[in-house]
Amino acid sequence: MNLGHLLDQTARRLPDRMAMIWGDHGWSWLAMRARVDAMARLLAAEYGVGKGDRVLVQSQNNNQMWESLWACLKLGAIWVPANFRGTPADLRWMAELAEPRLLICEAAFPDHAAICDLPVLAIGAAAFGPDIDARLALHEAAPLRPADVDRDDPAWLFFTSGATGKPKAAVLTHGQMGFVIANHLADLIPGTTEDDASLVVAPLSHGAGIHQMLQVARGVPTILPAGPFDPAEVWRLVAAHRVSNMFTVPTIVKLLTEHPSVDRHDHSSLRHVIYAGAPMYRADQRRALDRLGPVLVQYFGLGEVTGCITVLPARLHDASATWDREGSCGFARTGMQVEIQDETGAPLPPGHTGELCVTGGAVFAGYWRNPEANARAFRNGWFRTGDLGHMDEEGFFYLTGRESDMFISGGSNIHPREIEEKLLTHPEVSECAVLGMPDPTWGEVGVAICVTRDGSRPDLGDWLASRIARYKMPRRFLFWDALPRSGYGKITKRLVRDELVRRDALTDTGADG
Template sequence: MTPASLRTMNLGHLLDQTARRLPDLPAMIWGGRRWTWAQMRGRVDAMARLLAQDYGIGKGDRVLVQSPNNNQMWESLWACLKLGAIWVPANFRGAPDDLRWMVELAQPKLLICEAGFPDHAAACDLPTLAIGQAGFGPDLDAALAGHDDAPLRAADVARDDPAWLFFTSGSTGKPKAAVLTHGQMGFVIANHLADLIPGTSEADASLVVAPLSHGAGIHQMLQVARGAVTILPGGPGFDPAEIWRLVAAHRVSNMFTVPTIVKLLTEHPAVDAHDHSSLRHVIYAGAPMYRADQIRALQKLGPVLVQYFGLGEVTGCITVLPARLHEAGEGWALEGSCGFPRLGIQIEIQDDDGNPLPPGETGELCVTGGAVFAGYWRNPEANAKSFRDGWFRTGDLGHMDARGFFYLTGRESDMFISGGSNIHPREIEEKLLLHPDVVECAVLGMPDPTWGEVGVAICVTRDGSAPDLATWLGPKIARYKLPRRFLFWEALPKSGYGKITKKLVREELLRRDALAGADG
């Protein structure tokens, strides 16, 4: 029996409570299909019985999911929660070998795989349910027909019982699986509702523009808690014109995304062709947003931007910069800030020995509080490296000002040392993006026999031109920070979550340099 002091609410009750209170209101709209809260609750409970009775899934068992966004993929989360099982969603853009490695790490009992991924299903020696008609397993919807959809009591859980294995984006090495628990996630959902989308109710609508397997899935759990309808785009890929059409058609009030997507949405002509006045919260996270892109988005959308800084390990719950603290004007007092600490979260800037640093000094951002994850799944080495004296070490460098606002300089792994001086690429990238022709850029350190490392700036311009950025940037930055090379590419490589990652940029740079050397 779970001691009363450790017992917590099973997250699956969020769906039960909303379905009981708002049975006939829409829960999800996907293209021409829609499901009420009562219908979704019924499908989830039928799926939970299917998993338990036909596949032996119970408390603590892992269920691996390989699928793009759709209603069945989303329902599988809630079915797992109700059973006390652990949801293990993959980035659907990953390769079959990536999924095979996840099987080795998580040891799931079942794979739920969308019909368009037969090679992924074949890579996993697991019982498999198919989303759609497929040759590798029973169709999930057809299988549900044989199972009772009456309300199912959720399993009893403790605060530290795992609910979700959240795979990091893997900017260095293989992704790690962060263990998100029922108690932790209950804190995060309440915190997100308070800090990110206050006042949300069943009158609201939320549009999904990112994979539900990661941050967007966390965000949509907030909508379930408050009864707001979730809108899924109907097309297979990212289409800004469809996004803005859906915002207007459904009076969308909030959406979660990343800076790259905000940039694409606000630069697309469709932003001016559709009514987006219903938007109250456009939440961006995953990376700081360049100032030039912030200004453009604020000019197009008005004061609706909400920034939060957080990692998967802290479930996005470290700092917040609310809409009221975003301004479009020059000389903005909080330029470059990722905000102040989230409710119930403590942050320190620490030196290499774990000592707190005073305002203005740069160090590693470390965090403690109810949103911090339970550790990495079966990875004691990573846990030992990531925790110190009860603090989670984010690996992000930054400083705090006298009022308690935080500013990120970059990742520890991004910083490079040239001629004995520490150089943080973020500062250089911010300035480069103020050039009228530069739309994307990445600065990284590369080996140099004289200086140890020198900066290389890889830029994407609007018209494919190659302006003299060294001359333009020279007066705006200390000489030792000026990149020694400026390269111009058609596009920068991005992760499966739409983020520019230095790992991918570095790999592409090395590949191109190697080809150039071979040709020479």
């Protein structure tokens, strides 16, 4: 099935119900379908977009950006959204790899439009191309039947966050995405109907866009904040629209639940606050549960598996100190097979650490035009996540970190996450990251970069000494005002290491800084 049918089905069933609310603007399902169909005709007639063609999109969250996805789906074209926080050079790299038919670019990004040698359609008034809304009026808005597609026809080029080297484009297909949507509805937001509401607090170009496709399938209105991320505005919208679900990442959950506005607005409508993209530290998890109640839903899943690897539902989260699932990312998703494997691909028994590997209907079709990356990513039909962890006797999985994050000190494997979890239980530590750094004696030793709540520099070495084994103790503790974040709001070790290099802190043996 062409995924574009989801919009048609919902518009037919709920024509007058709200599809999207963005500030003072709103569109019904019937109005959104009409806009999408006019946009599809515009792309086809004026830019020659057809089945298999790529359409590159550089935009912040707005209704036109979201409608462009559905217009591409209906044509059988391939949506290629960029992280709007990326540089013009990042967008040029995406254009070189994807070879799109055109660029849809928000007016706020003229430098991005200029750097790509492509026809440009603008979102808003811009000198670099015609305004998409002005052009829509010239094209018929009558229902457009979606193009016929096969299960394995690409629908979306999902660019990875580029933890190592340049981002790769994961190919998401119509059939695979259909499986993902059904899986997410079953495992993440069961019982969702048109009487719910969903708030967007992350870029629609990535995981949040996948999540909002579920809302289209169920006729749930999407609420878009009108400005930049603002916790107070988020909580106001939750109360105003009786929001029941939202997708985000742990760092945003942390910001939302630490902000004083969380206690000034009614958030009792929330049933599912889904967090993914990175593990959530236990201290942050407990704070969120205390503020919001039992609404947290964790899933583990890379873009290559479109989120569908494991799930820890709300009923299994617990704020108590004796919670027996602490550190778990949950159990295997419906219809997916997950294993901990050794370096040969053999499954390991419960309690043994290895690489988490997955197979099933949610696994992507491979990287776009990158056979070398595909050869590394797949082994015997299994996708290799690069994440290390173990499984317990009941089938719950526990991540210990990325394979690339682990370092070896004096012959012992050290997983930074364990140390980070301990550091975050210190009352003054707000954020931290632990990395391995070269050492002439031990090969590598740990360095802990910490952010404290009040800018203080506590003696963390003395405090940590009784809490972890001596060989795991970081040799240095650095205190920064903030840790660098990716365009998706995540703290990544690559960015922290880059900042260490910039500050010459990997070789500096002087005072902490």
